[in-house]
Amino acid sequence: MALFDELGGAAAVDKAVDIFYRRMLADDRVARFFEGVDMDKQAAKQKAFLTMVMGGPHNYTGKDMRTGHAGLVSKGLNDTHVDVVIEHLGAVLKELGATDAQIGQVAALANSVRNDVLSR
Amino acid sequence: MPALRCDGQSVPVEAGESLLEALLKAGVPLPHSCRAGACQSCLVKVTAGEPPAGSQVGLRPALAQQGFVLGCLARPEHDLEISTDAAAAASIRGTIVGVTPLSRDVVLVSISPSEPLSYRAGQFLTVLRDDGLARSYSIASLPGSPYLDFHVRVLPGGRMSQWFASAPVGSDVALRGPNGECFYDPAAVDMPLVLAGTGTGLAPLWAVLHDALRHGHRGPIDLLHGARDPEGLYLVDALEAVAGTHPNVSYSPCVLTGSVERTTVGALDDVVFGRYSNLAGHQVFLCGDPTLVQKMKRRAFLAGARLADIHADAFVTAPKPGVAS
Ligand SMILES: Cc1cc2nc3c(=O)[nH]c(=O)nc-3n(C[C@H](O)[C@H](O)[C@H](O)COP(=O)(O)OP(=O)(O)OC[C@H]3O[C@@H](n4cnc5c(N)ncnc54)[C@H](O)[C@@H]3O)c2cc1C
Ligand code: HEM
Ligand code: FES
Numbered sequence: 001m002a003l004f005d006e007l008g009g010a011a012a013v014d015k016a017v018d019i020f021y022r023r024m025l026a027d028d029r030v031a032r033f034f035e036g037v038d039m040d041k042q043a044a045k046q047k048a049f050l051t052m053v054m055g056g057p058h059n060y061t062g063k064d065m066r067t068g069h070a071g072l073v074s075k076g077l078n079d080t081h082v083d084v085v086i087e088h089l090g091a092v093l094k095e096l097g098a099t100d101a102q103i104g105q106v107a108a109l110a111n112s113v114r115n116d117v118l119s120r
Numbered sequence: 121m122p123a124l125r126c127d128g129q130s131v132p133v134e135a136g137e138s139l140l141e142a143l144l145k146a147g148v149p150l151p152h153s154c155r156a157g158a159c160q161s162c163l164v165k166v167t168a169g170e171p172p173a174g175s176q177v178g179l180r181p182a183l184a185q186q187g188f189v190l191g192c193l194a195r196p197e198h199d200l201e202i203s204t205d206a207a208a209a210a211s212i213r214g215t216i217v218g219v220t221p222l223s224r225d226v227v228l229v230s231i232s233p234s235e236p237l238s239y240r241a242g243q244f245l246t247v248l249r250d251d252g253l254a255r256s257y258s259i260a261s262l263p264g265s266p267y268l269d270f271h272v273r274v275l276p277g278g279r280m281s282q283w284f285a286s287a288p289v290g291s292d293v294a295l296r297g298p299n300g301e302c303f304y305d306p307a308a309v310d311m312p313l314v315l316a317g318t319g320t321g322l323a324p325l326w327a328v329l330h331d332a333l334r335h336g337h338r339g340p341i342d343l344l345h346g347a348r349d350p351e352g353l354y355l356v357d358a359l360e361a362v363a364g365t366h367p368n369v370s371y372s373p374c375v376l377t378g379s380v381e382r383t384t385v386g387a388l389d390d391v392v393f394g395r396y397s398n399l400a401g402h403q404v405f406l407c408g409d410p411t412l413v414q415k416m417k418r419r420a421f422l423a424g425a426r427l428a429d430i431h432a433d434a435f436v437t438a439p440k441p442g443v444a445s
Contacts, residue, residue, distance in 0.1 A: 018426050026422055039417055041177065043427050 003055035003105055007098055013050045016092050021046045023088045030084050033072050053089065053110045065116035073119045082117060086110050122196045126164075127204055133196055139164060139175075140191035143204075150204060151246070151254030154436035155192045158410075160299045161246045161254035162191035165206035172196050180299060211248065211296040212237060216289055217267060223354035225274050226320055229257075229284050230267040233295060239263060240303035241327035242405075244433065247280070248294040255280040258324040258407065258433060259298065262331055268295070271323035271354075275437075300324075302405055302431045304331040311429075312339045312402045316392050316416060318346040321408020324433060326355065328405055333366060341369045342395075346388030346408075349378040389416050393423065400424035403431070410434035 008015075021043050024034045034042060052058045060068075069077060089110065090103045098106075124133045126148055133142040140162050143150045152162040157177055166187040175194035176184040188207065218230040231247075239245075244258045245268070261269035274285040302324045304313075313332060315325040322345050329343055343363075347353045353373045360382075363371040374384045374391050384391055389412060396402070404420045406413050413434040420430050 018421075018428075021427075022421060022424075025418070038177075039421065039427065041174075 003102065004051075004057075007054050007093070007102060007106075008096070009056070010051075012096060013047055013054065013056065016050050016096060017043055017047045019095065020050060020088060020092045023092065024085075027084065027088070030081050033075070033077065033081070050089075053106050055105070055109060062113060062116040065113050066119055069117045070119055077118065079114070079118065082110070082114050123199045124196055125201045127202075136195060138192050139189070139194040139196065139200075139202065143191065148204070149252045150191055151248055151252055152192060153255050153438045155439060156436050157190050157193045158434055158436040159244075159246065159254075159256035160190060160297070161248075161256060163188050163207040163210075163296070164191050164194075164202045164204055165189075166200060167203050167206075168201035169196075169199055172198075172200075178299075207296070208294075211294040214247075214268065214293050214295045216284075216291050216293065219284060219289060222271060224351045226354050227272050227274060227285055228260075229270045229272050231270070231293065231295070232267050237268070237295070237298070239298035241331035242303040242324035242431075243298035243300040244302075244324070245295050245297040246299075248296065249280070249283070250292070250294075253280055253283075255438075256297075256299075258300070258302070258320075258327070260323040260327050262327060262334065271320040271326075273320045300433055302328065302407060302433045304328050304335065304337075305403070306335045308339070308403050309335065309337055310339045313337070313341045313405070314344075314392065314396060314399065314402055314420075315342065315405045316344045316346070316388060317406065318388055318408035318412055319352065319435075321345075321406075321413075321433075321435060322355065324407050325405055326359075329362070329369070333362075333369070337368070339368065341366075342372070343370070344372045344374060344388060344392055346374045346376075346391075346412075348376050350375055350380045350383060353383070388412065389419060392416065393419050396423060398424050403429050406430065406432040408433075408435055410436050 025031050052060060086107050093103050093106060121135060122133060124131045126143060131142055131146045140150055140152055150162055153159045166189055171187060171189045172194045175189035179188060213234040214231040217232045220228045222228050239259055241262045244256045246254055246256045248254045257270040259268055260271050272281050272284050274281045315328060317325045325343060332341055356373055359371040363369045372384055374386060374388050379385045399420050402425055404425050406416045413432050417430055417432050421427060
């Protein structure tokens with residue numbers, strides 16, 4: 001079975017998005033990057049993020065990740081922030097019952113676009 | 121540059137410009153108010169081409185599927201044909217049958233619709249005057265009542281609200297909608313409800329409160345109404361009566377200054393979040409002043425409410441006349 005389905009698919013993303021987004025807003029290390037005026041729009045983007053790193057269907061390219069995060073890089077986005085995101089991602093997935101092996105696969109997917117996200 | 125046609129006429133549009141800006145510049149009088157995607161006054165229908173990215177945010181799925189977009193959010197990137205008639209056709213007529221004061225600066229405006237309108241208590245309608253002035257107002261009455269009731273705050277120099285206040289009883293307006301997600305969900309019958317709003321933000325909360333009671337809501341309902349001073353509160357006696365007769369309803373009027381009996385002094389958000397440090401499992405309704413609504417929405421979410429359980433209407437007003445946005 002594909003990783004995305006193992007993790008529970010779109011329904012799992014729906015469950016994870018509130019918990020994940022709340023953790024981002026509550027963590028002073030990264031909160032400033034997520035201070036979108038419109039919370040619903042921000043949440044939709046978190047959902048896109050979760051779907052992508054959980055191995056779900058998406059159309060994002062490395063170039064999209066570059067342009068999507070370029071504004072954040074100019075505000076100081078660096079490796080430590082990616083680490084924080086991956087740390088929370090692991091905690092959320094654990095809360096939803098994922099195994100360590102699955103969490104490792106998700107972290108690897110996130111890391112595979114690290115250079116694009118950081119415009120390197 | 122994308123080619124834009126509106127109702128069959130070619131309209132010049134500059135890169136990055138919104139449909140609303142382009143149409144107004146070309147002298148097409150598209151109704152509008154907030155210019156920020158909140159009031160849905162500027163609805164147009166895309167008849168050829170793709171709706172521009174992000175131009176359907178907050179629209180009912182039925183409208184979005186038919187190709188309606190918000191003119192103030194739509195920035196065309198490709199050729200587009202739009203119609204303003206389709207949006208106009210989606211409106212009904214209404215006659216103002218009463219304007220009565222509720223407080224120093226709030227009036228109750230009752231409108232008789234020309235045909236029955238299907239809506240959920242707490243949604244909002246766009247009221248269009250015959251000269252094209254459009255403003256959105258939350259419906260304070262319940263489905264089934266003969267009239268649509270609105271609580272209108274009369275603003276100094278306010279174009280629509282001053283017109284309402286001067287009692288044009290018998291005047292006709294057009295009504296478009298309903299829109300908005302601020303309504304009671306009967307599936308939440310056992311959940312605690314927190315209703316918090318400032319000023320005429322009480323209108324949708326009043327409707328949600330009464331709709332919940334009509335559905336036999338069993339969970340606690342806590343209504344907090346904020347105003348600058350006691351004169352800004354209204355329907356106080358009526359709300360105290362509801363709380364007095366329903367053991368699960370509580371009502372807290374809050375003011376910033378000038379304490380009177382049974383009134384809490386403090387900023388509404390501080391009162392709300394002083395009372396609720398954990399909102400997991402609650403339905404939260406937030407209406408009124410846009411800055412406060414955004415702030416409370418964030419705090420409610422951080423306090424554990426699910427985004428899907430937070431229903432908010434920010435009463436975004438039009439930018440000051442002459443100020444381009
Ligand atoms: C979804 C939605 C629902 C709404 N529901 C309601 C409702 O139920 N009841 C209601 O009364 N309004 C409601 N509004 C606001 C309403 O649509 C109008 O914006 C409002 O009535 C002002 O319109 P106007 O033509 O009288 O004023 P305008 O001629 O548009 O002038 C408004 C001007 O007043 C200024 N202003 C804004 N707030 C204040 C203030 N507190 N004191 C002094 N000046 C101020 C603004 O800078 C603005 O330039 C809602 C708005 C939205 C988007
Ligand atoms: C680890 C790898 C990451 C991946 C795969 C990823 C993926 C995504 C995706 C798919 C989107 C949605 C893009 C869109 O549809 O517009 C997005 C947006 C966003 N991401 Fe990331 N992201 C990553 C890391 C980060 C980090 C580390 C931060 C900040 C700490 C961050 C902050 C944001 C923000 C704020 C947005 C919304 C931007 C906007 O408002 O347009 N992302 N990301
Ligand atoms: S939604 Fe476009 S003007 Fe208000």
